[in-house]
Amino acid sequence: MTAVAKLEVRAVSKAFDGKPVLVDVNLAVAEHDVVCLIGSSGSGKSTLLKCIDLLVPIDTGEIILDGRVITARGVDADAVRHGIGIVFQAFNLFPHLTVLDNITLSPRRVHRMERADAEQRARSLLYRFGLVDKEADYPDRLSGGQQQRVAIVRALASQPALMLLDEITSALDPELVAEVLNVVRQLKDDGMTMVIATHEMGFAREVADRVCFLDGGRILEHGPPAEIFTNPQQERTQRFLQRIIEAGRL
Amino acid sequence: MIGSGPPAVDVPGAAPPETRWRSLTTEQGARGALIAAASTVVVVAAASWWILTSETWPAVQRQFFNPENFAESWPAVVSGFWLDVRMFLVAEVAILVFALLLAVIRALRGPAFFPLRAMTVVYIDLMRGIPIILLVLLLGFGIPALDLPGVPRSPLFWGLAALVLSYSAYTAEVYRAGIESVHESQRMSARALGLTQWQALRHVLVPQAVRNVVPALLNGFVSLQKDVALVYILGIREAVREAQIYNARTFNYTGYVAAAVLFLAVSVPVARFTDWYAARDRRRKQAG
Ligand SMILES: Nc1ncnc2c1ncn2[C@@H]1O[C@H](COP(=O)(O)OP(=O)(O)OP(=O)(O)O)[C@@H](O)[C@H]1O
Ligand SMILES: [Mg+2]
Numbered sequence: 037m038t039a040v041a042k043l044e045v046r047a048v049s050k051a052f053d054g055k056p057v058l059v060d061v062n063l064a065v066a067e068h069d070v071v072c073l074i075g076s077s078g079s080g081k082s083t084l085l086k087c088i089d090l091l092v093p094i095d096t097g098e099i100i101l102d103g104r105v106i107t108a109r110g111v112d113a114d115a116v117r118h119g120i121g122i123v124f125q126a127f128n129l130f131p132h133l134t135v136l137d138n139i140t141l142s143p144r145r146v147h148r149m150e151r152a153d154a155e156q157r158a159r160s161l162l163y164r165f166g167l168v169d170k171e172a173d174y175p176d177r178l179s180g181g182q183q184q185r186v187a188i189v190r191a192l193a194s195q196p197a198l199m200l201l202d203e204i205t206s207a208l209d210p211e212l213v214a215e216v217l218n219v220v221r222q223l224k225d226d227g228m229t230m231v232i233a234t235h236e237m238g239f240a241r242e243v244a245d246r247v248c249f250l251d252g253g254r255i256l257e258h259g260p261p262a263e264i265f266t267n268p269q270q271e272r273t274q275r276f277l278q279r280i281i282e283a284g285r286l
Numbered sequence: 287m288i289g290s291g292p293p294a295v296d297v298p299g300a301a302p303p304e305t306r307w308r309s310l311t312t313e314q315g316a317r318g319a320l321i322a323a324a325s326t327v328v329v330v331a332a333a334s335w336w337i338l339t340s341e342t343w344p345a346v347q348r349q350f351f352n353p354e355n356f357a358e359s360w361p362a363v364v365s366g367f368w369l370d371v372r373m374f375l376v377a378e379v380a381i382l383v384f385a386l387l388l389a390v391i392r393a394l395r396g397p398a399f400f401p402l403r404a405m406t407v408v409y410i411d412l413m414r415g416i417p418i419i420l421l422v423l424l425l426g427f428g429i430p431a432l433d434l435p436g437v438p439r440s441p442l443f444w445g446l447a448a449l450v451l452s453y454s455a456y457t458a459e460v461y462r463a464g465i466e467s468v469h470e471s472q473r474m475s476a477r478a479l480g481l482t483q484w485q486a487l488r489h490v491l492v493p494q495a496v497r498n499v500v501p502a503l504l505n506g507f508v509s510l511q512k513d514v515a516l517v518y519i520l521g522i523r524e525a526v527r528e529a530q531i532y533n534a535r536t537f538n539y540t541g542y543v544a545a546a547v548l549f550l551a552v553s554v555p556v557a558r559f560t561d562w563y564a565a566r567d568r569r570r571k572q573a574g
Contacts, residue, residue, distance in 0.1 A: 089478055114482055122478045127471035132493050141489060142479035194480060 041100070042067040042229045043088065043198060048097035050080075050087060050253075057083050059253040061097070065198075065231060070224055072240035072261075073233040075250035076276060081233035082125075084250070085200045088231065089122045101198070118146065121191030122200040126207040128187035129175040135162070136171040139190045147194060154193070161189045165219055181212030188219050199223065201232045237280050241265050249273045352540045359532040359541035366528035367548040373446055373514045373524065378507060380450045385457035390487055392458070393465045406458070413455035419516055421448035426520040445517035453510055460502045464495030501564040508553050508560070515549075525549070 043065040050058040058080050065071050073081045086092040088099055090106060090113040099107045106116045129138050139161070140154040149157075162168050165185050175183055184204050191199060201220065205213045217239050223230065224243050234240050240247055241261045248258040249270070257270045268274045337343055391399070392406045413421075425444040429437065438444070468491050476486035496503075518527040525545040532541035 086474075091474055091478060114477075114480055117478060117480045120478075124471055124475065127469050128475050130472065130475070130490050130494075132497065142481065145485050145489060146480040190479070 040067070040103075041065060042069070042102065043231070044100040045084070045088065046098050046100065048084075048087060048094050048099065050083060050092065050094050057253050058087065058094070061253070061255055063248060063255065063258075065229060066245075067229055068227040069245045070228075070230045070232065070243050072244035072247045073231065073250055074235075074237065074240055074247060074276075079250040080253040081250055082202050083253075085122065085202050085231060085233055089120050089200055090116055091122075114146075118194060119196055120198045120200060121188075121194065121196035123184065123187045123191055123202065123204050125203045129183055129190070131175050133174075134171065135167070135173050135175070135178070135186050138175070138186065139193045142190070142194050158189070158193055161192055162186075165189055165222070179212060180208045181215045184208065184216045185219055188216075188223075192223075197229065199228055199230045201230060201234075203233050203235060206235055237265070237277075249276065251276070348538075350539050350543050352538060355532075355536065355538045355540035356544055358536075359529065359544050362528040362532065363525050363541055363544045363548065366523055366525035367545065369522070369524045370511075370514050370549075371552070373442075373449075373517065374511050377446050377449050377453070377514060378510060380446075381453045381457050381506075381510070382503070384450060385454040386461055386492070388454060388458035389461035389465060390492065392462055393487060393491070394483060396483070410455040410458055413452050414459075416452070418449065418452045418513060419519065421452055422516050422519060424448070425451075426517065441520040442517065442522050445520045445522060446514075449510065449513060449516070453506065453513075457503070457506055460499050460506065461492075461495060463502075464497075464499035465491050467498050468494045501560055501567065504556065504560040504563065508556050511553055511556070512549055 041064040043063075045061055045063040048058055048061045049056065061080075061084060063071070063084075073084065075081055083092060087094050094107055097107075098105050101116065101119065105111070106113075129135075130141070133141065136155060136158055139158040140149075140151065143149040143154040143157065144151060159168070159171065162171055165188070167182065167185060167189065170178060170182060170186070175186070178186065187204070188199075188201075204220075205216050208216065213236070217236070220230070220232070220239075221243060232240070232244070244261045246258060247261045247264040248255050249264060249268070249272075250256070251272050257264060257268060257273045264273065265277065268277060388406050388410065391402050392410075394403065422445050425448040426441045429444050430439040430441055433439070465487075472490055472494065473486055476490040477483070481489065515524060515526045518524055518530065521527070523531075525548060526542075529541035529545040533539055
């Protein structure tokens with residue numbers, strides 16, 4: 037961890053209606069690193085990702101992107117989000133727009149790109165991820181896996197330097213999971229910095245440079261996947277992994 | 287196709303008894319139609335006989351359904367109705383635009399927009415709480431009487447303004463329901479892509495919201511199409527006013543019936559279209 041951190045989360049806490057959801061979370065992500073967030077349902081993974089993208093305001097602490105405190109007062113949240121791509125579990129795509137219009141909306145409206153340029157870039161991304169023939173389709177004509185791949189392409193179209201993926205395969209039928217995970221592998225090979233919340237432990241083990249185990253809003257344990265998965269120090273981590281193994285997901 | 291399982295009905299996951307019931311009615315479809323037709327003929331015939339043979343019918347016919355009076359009042363009522371149609375078109379466009387603006391302001395988030403949001407809420411509550419006829423009188427007679435420089439003095443203008451102000455409050459609520467029916471993740475996704483609140487509303491939320499509320503908007507059309515007649519009270523010579531003038535001159539009510547026929551000729555097709563559209567929409571949502 038000698039590289040300069042791309043993203044740093046410092047002592048961040050967040051409560052919803054007095055209920056703590058994130059408690060003193062510290063996390064540093066080096067450039068080109070992939071960090072996977074694991075933990076049981078309700079442990080705060082989604083909330084942490086939304087806080088990083090400034091979609092949910094934090095209560096205390098600070099978040100630093102490229103050396104700049106983005107949670108400070110007066111920071112233009114819209115501008116910060118230009119550098120970050122996020123993909124959610126579901127309902128990502130806009131159902132009233134075609135695949136191409138979904139992808140070019142932000143480049144055209146936010147980045148003021150010419151339509152032709154935006155479409156050209158969108159097409160080359162669609163080509164890369166095996167979706168060329170889908171550009172004129174509306175989202176409801178696509179499979180869940182295709183929809184999530186389009187959602188990733190749409191996030192990439194703004195050329196983010198950081199991608200946040202929130203359980204992007206957990207709403208998918210098992211046979212569609214692989215095609216989406218392949219896209220994430222491709223991104224890792226490109227050197228994309230990513231923070232990934234996931235229930236796919238095998239995948240986390242494979243792509244993560246580091247794994248964070250969240251429990252009750254705290255990062256209970258973090259380290260290289262080999263350590264976390266084979267030799268967890270905390271009892272709660274052991275129990276969580278035990279449950280996962282029993283469920284046949286590791 | 288028939289008999290190869292239940293058809294795609296409009297109730298998702300219809301219970302088995304219902305399916306049975308449906309197949310029963312399908313088998314008896316031809317017979318059912320026959321019974322329906324026969325009973326309609328019987329009811330209509332009985333009602334007609336009862337009305338036409340009653341002692342008061344000749345008087346009723348003379349007063350309400352007199353062909354001569356109908357023909358005589360028709361030209362004036364039609365030209366009045368043409369004014370109703372034009373008033374409706376102008377007012378409806380203004381309402382759709384103004385109401386959308388109100389709904390969008392109400393949907394803005396963040397403390398900075400609180401005063402604007404509060405103003406729209408107060409406005410909507412006020413306008414929904416005042417009878418339209420009162421607004422028509424208040425603005426239609428009141429404002430021209432003020433004789434303000436640079437302010438239009440036409441009762442027609444202010445009568446329409448009253449309709450627009452009142453209907454916009456209701457229509458804004460329709461839009462708002464539509465905006466709220468769009469899943470929160472859509473707003474979140476739009477914001478995550480760097481769109482501003484305004485851009486998210488404009489490109490993502492409102493287009494979906496409007497689709498969701500088209501049937502409700504169409505219902506508003508039917509209602510406004512009749513309510514434009516309220517400006518008759520300002521002396522504006524639309525259909526109802528013309529019928530009233532005819533009635534005052536001849537003491538015959540057939541002119542009112544002529545006006546009613548014209549209003550029905552427009553509102554019934556729109557109402558049928560609304561039903562058809564809503565049903566089609568429902569089918570699509572279930573298919574998709
Ligand atoms: N907007 C909100 N208002 C109130 N409570 C919330 C809100 N969003 C999340 N929470 C609560 O915060 C806690 C953490 O939620 P979060 O979605 O971050 O968990 P998660 O780790 O992503 O879970 P999952 O694996 O089920 O996605 C949960 O108890 C949830 O109910
Ligand atoms: Mg989650």
